[in-house]
Amino acid sequence: MTKDEIINSVNNIFGIHAIKEVSKTDVEKGAYLPNKQQRDILTSIGIQPTHDNLIELKELFSNNKLTVSYYPSERKGSGRSPEIRMGRDIIPYISRGDEILFTRDTHSIYIYNLSRATNYELEDNIYSQIDIDTLQNRARNINPRPQQVQQIINTYPRNNILKNYVKRRSNYSCEMPSCNYIPFVKNSNEPYIEVHHIIPLSEGGEDSVFNTVALCPNCHRALHYANNREYLRGILLDYLRNL
Numbered sequence: 001m002t003k004d005e006i007i008n009s010v011n012n013i014f015g016i017h018a019i020k021e022v023s024k025t026d027v028e029k030g031a032y033l034p035n036k037q038q039r040d041i042l043t044s045i046g047i048q049p050t051h052d053n054l055i056e057l058k059e060l061f062s063n064n065k066l067t068v069s070y071y072p073s074e075r076k077g078s079g080r081s082p083e084i085r086m087g088r089d090i091i092p093y094i095s096r097g098d099e100i101l102f103t104r105d106t107h108s109i110y111i112y113n114l115s116r117a118t119n120y121e122l123e124d125n126i127y128s129q130i131d132i133d134t135l136q137n138r139a140r141n142i143n144p145r146p147q148q149v150q151q152i153i154n155t156y157p158r159n160n161i162l163k164n165y166v167k168r169r170s171n172y173s174c175e176m177p178s179c180n181y182i183p184f185v186k187n188s189n190e191p192y193i194e195v196h197h198i199i200p201l202s203e204g205g206e207d208s209v210f211n212t213v214a215l216c217p218n219c220h221r222a223l224h225y226a227n228n229r230e231y232l233r234g235i236l237l238d239y240l241r242n243l
Contacts, residue, residue, distance in 0.1 A: 010126075032086040050072075060112040106137075166214050174214065179219055193214045213240065
């Protein structure tokens, strides 16, 4: 993913972000000074600067965690309010001119050095990192009637937030009652499961949590092609109503 694609994905998934370019002062002082927007992101989940506590920042796209001091630095005799600084693991993470992105889910702060962005990161890695409550809240508030896009054929853009929430809701198991599917593991280490609209979008079905289930490949194909697919559809609609 490029830098712009990462920013667009973060906005789509988290709904909030803040970016600051690392300054000469940050490097010379050996302390990163988050800007107001970044401080507001920390404040939004209850993190305040203190002299004796350490906080954890999670890096997007990886399992890396940065242990960071977040503290007010007094400027004696200046008559000005303290500077809010960050130290410890964030210092080797930054260089002058780097663009540092902060975002957050319900419980955690995420960081990413946009100046290190490559084309190899995958958006799905973000979905596996963030808490399921954030996925659920975002999934419940997406537009249930996506705009139809005219291409060579008519198709509907699928919402990755909804898709990944349904996968995790099912714990990567088939939601067809009585199915004993055991998923294989993909190269990304994610168990393989597919996502299906019970009432197809082409028939007026919603792209929402109330019309979407996780299915194994066999059950998924059955919902499209089996001669009893209407009966199977009814089973899944009852399943969702009772979920």
